[in-house]
Amino acid sequence: MMKKKPWRLSNRLSMINSGKESNFVKVFHGIPSSSGIAIGHALPLKGVGINVKRAHANEKELQEQIALFQKAVEKTKKELKKIKNTVKHEIGLEESAIFDAHILLVNDPNLVDKAIKKAIEEHVSMEYAFTETLGGLVKVFENMSDEYLKERANDLLDVGKRIMKNYLGIQMAPDLAGDHTDLIIVAHNISPSDMVELGKKRIGGLVTEVGGTTSHAAIMARSLEVPAIVGVSNLLSDVCPDDLIIVDSNNNKVIVDPDEETVKEYQTMRREYVQYIKSLEKLRNEEAVTLDGKRIKLEINME
Known part of the structure; x- marks a missing residue:
C-alpha cells in the first residue's frame, strides 16, 4: 500500500x-x-518594456545605427551561445536546446534583415524599425491557436529584448x-x-x-x-x-x-x-517489479 x-x-x-x-x-x-x-x-x-517612439533618421544616422545594431546582434549571438554551453555542462543537453531556438530566432531574416530594410525604406531610426518588426512577429505567435507555438512569442520577445539591451547598453537581469x-x-x-x-x-x-x-x-x-x-x-x-x-x-x-x-x-x-x-x-536504480514478479517498463514523452 x-x-x-x-x-x-x-x-x-x-x-x-x-x-x-x-x-x-x-x-x-x-x-x-x-x-x-x-x-x-x-x-x-x-521588467523592462520596449516602447520606442517613431523617429526620423537621415542616411548618415542610419548607417551609424545599422552598424551598431549589427554589432548588437552579433553580441547577442555570442551571449546565447555562451549561455547554451553553460546550460549544457551544468544542467543538461535537452535544456541547452532551448537556446538553439533562440539562436535561430536571432538569425531569422524575418526579424533582423526585415528591421534593417524597414529603417532604410521608411527613413526611421533603427531602434523604432526593430521594435515595430519585433512587435509584429510577436503578435503573429500570440494569435496562434496552438499553446506551444503561442509560448514561442515569449522566446521571440526575450531575444528581441536582449538585442535591444546590447544596442542601448542597458541591463536585463537583476544583479x-x-x-x-x-x-x-x-x-x-x-x-x-x-x-x-x-x-x-x-x-x-x-x-x-x-x-x-x-x-x-x-x-x-x-x-x-x-x-x-x-x-x-x-x-x-x-x-x-x-x-x-x-x-x-x-x-x-x-x-x-x-x-x-x-x-x-x-x-x-x-x-x-x-x-x-x-x-x-534511494529507489532510483531499483528495478520496476510488481509483487508477483512482473517487470514494468516505463517510457516518458516529454515536451
Whole structure:
C-alpha cells in the first residue's frame, strides 16, 4: 500500500483553511510548473518594456545605427551561445536546446534583415524599425491557436529584448550577489536565460503572472529544481518588495503575508517533502517489479 504524502494538504490532519484567511493574507492560484515548497521574501521584477517612439533618421544616422545594431546582434549571438554551453555542462543537453531556438530566432531574416530594410525604406531610426518588426512577429505567435507555438512569442520577445539591451547598453537581469534561497522572484514573465542566471543565485522560488507548463522558463525551473507556479494573474499589484510569500507548487497555492501558524505548518510540510524526495532517490536504480514478479517498463514523452 502506498504511503500518504504528508506534504499534501489533503492528507494532513491540520489543514490550512483558505476560508479563514484574514484581510492581510492573500492566497492565489495558477499553474504549478515545478514541484516543491518555498518560503521567502518577495523580489518583484517589473521588467523592462520596449516602447520606442517613431523617429526620423537621415542616411548618415542610419548607417551609424545599422552598424551598431549589427554589432548588437552579433553580441547577442555570442551571449546565447555562451549561455547554451553553460546550460549544457551544468544542467543538461535537452535544456541547452532551448537556446538553439533562440539562436535561430536571432538569425531569422524575418526579424533582423526585415528591421534593417524597414529603417532604410521608411527613413526611421533603427531602434523604432526593430521594435515595430519585433512587435509584429510577436503578435503573429500570440494569435496562434496552438499553446506551444503561442509560448514561442515569449522566446521571440526575450531575444528581441536582449538585442535591444546590447544596442542601448542597458541591463536585463537583476544583479543579485550571494545565496538567495529565501528569495521568491515575482514577475509578469521571465525568460529562460534570466532563469539560468537566477538559478545560479540559488533563489528559493518563482511565481509569474503569465506562462504555462510548456514555457521554456517553466522547463528551466524544473531542471533547476526551483518551486514555481506560473499563470497567476495580476499578482504584481498585490505584492510588495520583502513581503513574506509561500510558494506551494504541490498544492497550487501562492500565499502572501501568511500568519505565523501557516508559516510553521509549511515549514513542517517542506521538511516532510524534502524527506519524501530523498526516500525516492534511494529507489532510483531499483528495478520496476510488481509483487508477483512482473517487470514494468516505463517510457516518458516529454515536451
